[in-house]
Amino acid sequence: MTATPEQTFCPLPWASLSLRNDGSFRVCCQANVSKNRGLLRDSSGKNLNAATDSINAARNSPDLMQIRSNMLAGVWDNSCNRCQTEEAAGLRSRRMYSSAQIENSFSLEDAKVVTAGDGKINPQTVPLKDLDLRFGNTCNLKCRMCGPQDSSSWVQEHQLLFPEETIELSNMNWFQSSKFWDELKSQSNSIRHIYIVGGEPLMISKHFTFLDWLADQGHSKKISLEYNTNLTMLPPEGKKVWPSFKSVSFGVSVDGFEAVNDYIRFPSIFKNIEKNINELKNTSNFQIWISATVSIYSILSLVDLAEWTFFTLGNKPGVEMTSVFKSHALHRPAAQNIQCLRPKEKAFVEKSLELQLKKLMAQQADAQLIDFLKTTLKKYIKFMKAKDLSSSHSQFIEYTTKLDHHRKQSFADLYPDLSKMIFSETV
Numbered sequence: 001m002t003a004t005p006e007q008t009f010c011p012l013p014w015a016s017l018s019l020r021n022d023g024s025f026r027v028c029c030q031a032n033v034s035k036n037r038g039l040l041r042d043s044s045g046k047n048l049n050a051a052t053d054s055i056n057a058a059r060n061s062p063d064l065m066q067i068r069s070n071m072l073a074g075v076w077d078n079s080c081n082r083c084q085t086e087e088a089a090g091l092r093s094r095r096m097y098s099s100a101q102i103e104n105s106f107s108l109e110d111a112k113v114v115t116a117g118d119g120k121i122n123p124q125t126v127p128l129k130d131l132d133l134r135f136g137n138t139c140n141l142k143c144r145m146c147g148p149q150d151s152s153s154w155v156q157e158h159q160l161l162f163p164e165e166t167i168e169l170s171n172m173n174w175f176q177s178s179k180f181w182d183e184l185k186s187q188s189n190s191i192r193h194i195y196i197v198g199g200e201p202l203m204i205s206k207h208f209t210f211l212d213w214l215a216d217q218g219h220s221k222k223i224s225l226e227y228n229t230n231l232t233m234l235p236p237e238g239k240k241v242w243p244s245f246k247s248v249s250f251g252v253s254v255d256g257f258e259a260v261n262d263y264i265r266f267p268s269i270f271k272n273i274e275k276n277i278n279e280l281k282n283t284s285n286f287q288i289w290i291s292a293t294v295s296i297y298s299i300l301s302l303v304d305l306a307e308w309t310f311f312t313l314g315n316k317p318g319v320e321m322t323s324v325f326k327s328h329a330l331h332r333p334a335a336q337n338i339q340c341l342r343p344k345e346k347a348f349v350e351k352s353l354e355l356q357l358k359k360l361m362a363q364q365a366d367a368q369l370i371d372f373l374k375t376t377l378k379k380y381i382k383f384m385k386a387k388d389l390s391s392s393h394s395q396f397i398e399y400t401t402k403l404d405h406h407r408k409q410s411f412a413d414l415y416p417d418l419s420k421m422i423f424s425e426t427v
Ligand code: SF4
Pocket: 010, 011, 012, 013, 027, 028, 029, 030, 031, 079, 080, 081, 082, 083, 093, 094, 095, 098
């Protein structure tokens, strides 16, 4: 099916800079699922990396030039397959969000004027407006769905429990290179939005140095910061510099209520995260929402977590539950995906969620919370039943047993009935 430039144009290849946590330059985070994972290469095919290659080389890499040319010709580039598929399914894609965002207000007409026939741009005259920065694997937690690539805390335990698996970690300290920061500073006047991810970004002091510099230069008032963080800490450097930014938002990774979160996001302490949220939540330029990953480990805690979120961040005039509680289904590892449960276990989960909801309704809980939960639970029950991944069921048992034993934790203590079903041979 042919498309038009209006349907394929996205501002990101012109106005945004996106990095993987190992410093590789890439098209954008959505392109991660494409064949080449959206990585940008030089003319010899070498991946470009922020530790050694220049930002301008990445912005005019053959891959990005080709994508721009395709977009202006009304051709969907392979890297943008996810947006194409989502739009074909009637969903709102990242391309559509980005096109509508003020920070990325760079139009198709603008793009036509500044782009050469081969897709090249002059980086001096096409300003960077948006940064998606990811900083290695430094993290203080070792969440059950993560591994050494995501968290430095995982490395030792992984070597001990899974010695047969090789760990490939390279360039996880790419952000220590001053070359990248110096070049970024020279293009910072136009930046309006920075998305910051780790590992755990609040552990990365280099990024606070950059934020201090933005504040000193007077740029920070025009910039919205957005973090994806576990908020187990509140560094003084952050508390000092954040108020000088236009806005600061935190997507806080919390997957379950109290002990459930501490079990999954080991060794986090829920009460500390709650304390940090309470410290920040009434600051005028701050916005906080809970970002929950729904897996076998967390599905039965969803109602409690949503209720806690409602009383912690919602429950105020004008605050919608949808703006303070955002959740997504865990897809990988398949063994932790709720689709990996066996039919009787899925039926148990469904029944249990329905009972929890009925209990809230009987307590005459807030109507907004009830409506939100009705929609959310329906979505996850539908997702859970949509596919049978139970071929990975034994891996869930093996992995959970190993981790529980090593960490002195217990899935059975959290979920006695579900645990009995999962760990019994015949269901
Ligand atoms: S169209 Fe989608 S995949 Fe392509 S650059 Fe834009 S957001 Fe990324």
